[in-house]
Amino acid sequence: DSVEQFEKFRITTGKVHGNKEKEGDLKTPEGIYYIIGKISGDKLPEKYGPLALVLNYPNPVDRIFGRMGSDIWIHGRNEEIVDRQTEGCISLENNYILNLASFITINKTPVIIVDSLDNLSSSEYQQKIRVWSDIIQSWRNAWEAGNTSTYFGFYSHFFKDVSGRDLQFFKNRKKALETLYKWKKITIDHIVVLSSEYEAHVKFNQTYLCPKFYSTGVKTLTFVPVDSTWEIVKEQFISTIPRVYISESIKKFLELWKSNWESKDIERYISLYDSSFSVKGLSLQEWEQYKRRIFSQTNKIRVNLGSPEIDSSDKMTWKVSFKQDYQSDSHNDIGQKILTVYGYPGDFKILSEDWSTLGKK
The missing domain is CATH 2.40.440.10 (L,D-transpeptidase catalytic domain-like)
Incomplete structure (x- = not known):
């Protein structure tokens, strides 16, 4: 509009x-x-x-x-x-x-x-938003892909961060993060543009996910016109929730998975698995049928989990390895389990399970 x-x-x-x-x-x-x-x-x-x-x-x-x-x-x-x-x-x-x-x-x-006000029609305003959306999406794509030469090309040599540090400091910090994290996933939406002859403020919602943490908030990029293009001179991010650390979030996910398993709540238990899940040739539907049968035949289940080791090499995917001690009225077992987990904090799903038994107790 x-x-x-x-x-x-x-x-x-x-x-x-x-x-x-x-x-x-x-x-x-x-x-x-x-x-x-x-x-x-x-x-x-x-x-x-x-x-x-x-x-x-x-x-x-x-x-x-x-x-x-x-x-x-x-x-x-x-x-x-x-x-x-x-x-x-x-x-x-x-x-x-x-x-x-x-x-x-x-x-x-x-x-x-402004010296004079241009009254844009709805179609002209939408076209303006599309132009800025294309700029912001290109900026996001370069950042997410780790294409630093293209990414830094969006920034002016006049750039200062919110603490007054210059473009070279910004570049050094971003290069260090590229080395530290193997991947990142960035989403943006609800782009709002304010512009004048001398500057433009582009505000949008941003989520950032990397192997170690997840953040969400509002980012504002301030652009100035340079020749025939616009360049970023200021960048500000305001979190809308505290930063979420992946290790803590996955531990909470494991506790939920364990609780649903022990309570034999099949709907909630299966809801933590991705639709593409498979294990030992079983599809998710077959896995659910198998678990329903086990739950119906078992009066009591207790599962003890060791401290997990968490690693990520693929985007939005973590290998979670831990010692598992399973006890029920009909079967006891202890071994090493590896869950492949995909997604965001608050929306993780299990893609696969690997189990290596250490022997019955």
Whole structure:
């Protein structure tokens, strides 16, 4: 869908036309900003009206290109609105600033300041999203494949991470991770694009899975135009859940598998197996029939598992090896079991089982 207009207000801006460059130039900045605070009227000079919304000017892109200054607000006005009357702020009538404030969430509501506004049709807006989606998918593909030359090509030499470290630090860290982890799986969805002449912010949901951990959250890439392309100058990832470590997640999965086995809950037990599962020539359906028969003939089952060894060489797949001690009223056995487990934390499935007996107890 295209952007929907809720309200329209008359405003006034800086006395001098053009994008702000320095303190005191009387220009209003252009770009993408966020409201980072509010100042109530009792703390403001009377000319600013009942409220001021504080913008994060200069933002990271402004700092990269040396655009400086401070105290850029959206505020009220105890005078008639006339074009180009401020020292760089955006000003509107008092009742309008109070109305506008009702739409604001601090640190989350974006403010796009442009010299002129292009009203895109729904089809034009969707085409814009498709172009950016193609860029982001190409970036993701290069990252997931470990194609560092292509991946680093998306980044500007102006790049700084959230801690202010430069592109070379970023490259060194990514190369080290490529060596450390044999594979990674990255998914992205719900892409949102905010853009102006000077920058673009692309926000999306991201999941990252590697042999050691799983993370999910929201990533924002900030791009600037360079010649005929867009390059990344900032990258921020905010987790929506704490990082999940694969070893702990697989141990919990084993406990669930063991519990379902001991309770002889065949539906829950079989639900942990992938539809492609096979063992000793048995399909999943045949395995279920076999287990149903065992469960029906057994009054009590106890399974003790040793500490698992977990290794991954294939994408999203782990070999889980452990000592298993099986006890029932009709059969006791002890041996080494290897489960091949596939998937994500919270959605693991067993692909295969290997069993080597060490002898009956």
